[in-house]
Amino acid sequence: MPHAILIVEDEATLARNIKTYLQRNGYEAEIAASAEDGLARLDGFKPDALLLDLRLPGIDGLAALPRFRAADRKLSIIMITGHGTVETAVEAMKAGAYDFLTKPLSLSKLKLLLEKALGDQRREQALSYHQRRAGEHSGIGNLLGESEPMRALKRKVVQVIEAERQLTDADAPAVLITGETGAGKEVVARTLHFSGTRSDHPFVEINCAAIPGQLLESELFGHERGAFTDARERKLGLVETAEGGTLFLDEIGDMDLALQAKLLKLLEEKTVRRIGSLRDQKVNVRIIAATHRPLESLVQEGRFRSDLYFRLRIVELAVPPLRARGGDILLLAQHFLAVHGRRYNKADLRLSPAVTQLLTAHRWPGNVRELRNAIEQAVLLAPGALIDSADLSLSSVAGAPPSPPADAAPEARPESSRLDQAERELLLQALQTTQWNVTRAAKFLGISRDTLRYRMEKFQLTPPQNAEAS
Numbered sequence: 001m002p003h004a005i006l007i008v009e010d011e012a013t014l015a016r017n018i019k020t021y022l023q024r025n026g027y028e029a030e031i032a033a034s035a036e037d038g039l040a041r042l043d044g045f046k047p048d049a050l051l052l053d054l055r056l057p058g059i060d061g062l063a064a065l066p067r068f069r070a071a072d073r074k075l076s077i078i079m080i081t082g083h084g085t086v087e088t089a090v091e092a093m094k095a096g097a098y099d100f101l102t103k104p105l106s107l108s109k110l111k112l113l114l115e116k117a118l119g120d121q122r123r124e125q126a127l128s129y130h131q132r133r134a135g136e137h138s139g140i141g142n143l144l145g146e147s148e149p150m151r152a153l154k155r156k157v158v159q160v161i162e163a164e165r166q167l168t169d170a171d172a173p174a175v176l177i178t179g180e181t182g183a184g185k186e187v188v189a190r191t192l193h194f195s196g197t198r199s200d201h202p203f204v205e206i207n208c209a210a211i212p213g214q215l216l217e218s219e220l221f222g223h224e225r226g227a228f229t230d231a232r233e234r235k236l237g238l239v240e241t242a243e244g245g246t247l248f249l250d251e252i253g254d255m256d257l258a259l260q261a262k263l264l265k266l267l268e269e270k271t272v273r274r275i276g277s278l279r280d281q282k283v284n285v286r287i288i289a290a291t292h293r294p295l296e297s298l299v300q301e302g303r304f305r306s307d308l309y310f311r312l313r314i315v316e317l318a319v320p321p322l323r324a325r326g327g328d329i330l331l332l333a334q335h336f337l338a339v340h341g342r343r344y345n346k347a348d349l350r351l352s353p354a355v356t357q358l359l360t361a362h363r364w365p366g367n368v369r370e371l372r373n374a375i376e377q378a379v380l381l382a383p384g385a386l387i388d389s390a391d392l393s394l395s396s397v398a399g400a401p402p403s404p405p406a407d408a409a410p411e412a413r414p415e416s417s418r419l420d421q422a423e424r425e426l427l428l429q430a431l432q433t434t435q436w437n438v439t440r441a442a443k444f445l446g447i448s449r450d451t452l453r454y455r456m457e458k459f460q461l462t463p464p465q466n467a468e469a470s
Helices: 012-024 035-045 061-071 086-094 107-136 148-164 185-194 213-221 257-269 295-300 306-312 328-343 353-361 367-381 415-433 438-445 449-458
Strands: 004-008 028-032 049-053 076-081 099-102 175-178 203-207 246-250 286-291 315-318
Touching: 004 012, 004 035, 012 028, 012 107, 028 035, 035 049, 035 061, 049 061, 049 107, 061 076, 061 086, 076 086, 076 107, 086 099, 099 107, 148 185, 148 315, 175 185, 185 203, 185 246, 185 286, 203 213, 213 257, 257 286, 257 306, 295 306, 328 353, 328 367, 367 449, 415 438, 415 449, 438 449
Parallel strands: 004 028, 004 049, 049 076, 076 099, 175 286, 175 315, 203 246, 246 286
Antiparallel strands: none
């Protein structure tokens, strides 16, 4: 469908020229000779963008602009005038205009401006869609589990959300989420954001352990042009992009001490200073931090600031490990079975009694993430609707019985060990065939890149010295 442009212009010749030019370039265009006529055409024509002349008979363009915005908040409005001044342009932009063009009009420039406006409109709609989708999958109902530890966690999360509703946005306290790797700390952080008062604003996350300290400072706080060698232009940091919303700092325990001081200032003063800047910027951001490391021990060792620790843990939420959640293991397994069954187009999947016994007996060192990956692999490898023990491969990192020696007779080795060996050989063959290109190997095997990375770590598959996994 072509984009629809409504031209509100009382100069008939100019309006016809604009209409003809836009139609030749693939747009659908209509003309309205007055603001009143344009407002009347909105419902029937449903334009994507509006070209609005400033001087019109009856209501002028500047007075009509708020009415067009009220009728359609998503409409991109470009003002056109032969009597443009800086004051008029500023007033139009404050009233909601996308941009401002002066006569005599350059049609090629108008086309470029329309393309930019409609492109921005599409991105905003896409972001809005993904924001809604994230909210739908991040409410309190997505904290799955009926065990007592999970019930207690959900009660506390609800208390935090309800308490925040009584505060102004700027007063939202910092939250520290603790728990083992893979236990679901990010799910709790998303629940706090998307079920709270900031749900209409950005949820921005960053893993502090994944980025070196100097780069992390630039990512968080931004930089000015020329602040360092590669700073060719100004860059907003994640703190500023999260304005009005939530900044989720995962693995906060791995943050450098120097950067911790800047984070403390952000928490206490609600200001941020870009690298190379002389001015502080006021920000309204709620901080949620998470870690699997014992921060109290790090404080005692001098590797984490005590003042930052106490500032972060105004509210502390401890996510229980999966092994402490009893019946939640099977509840989550059934959930992941349904999710991956839909993903791989396998209907009516079910777990055999042997599998349910294995799942409940396993210690789950990787917690919910490990369970999700194990079920995904089982769904992928299962030849039929019944998931049996031969389809399930569990980690032997902790809690599982030791594997038999490599030279043991095949009949003396458990089924899971033989399956592990077969899977390892299959992964190794795919990686060698693709010269250790992880993306190509994952595509060759029909699994996700993250799943392949997880399996490589599990089987300790590393590229030879003359090759590098990519």
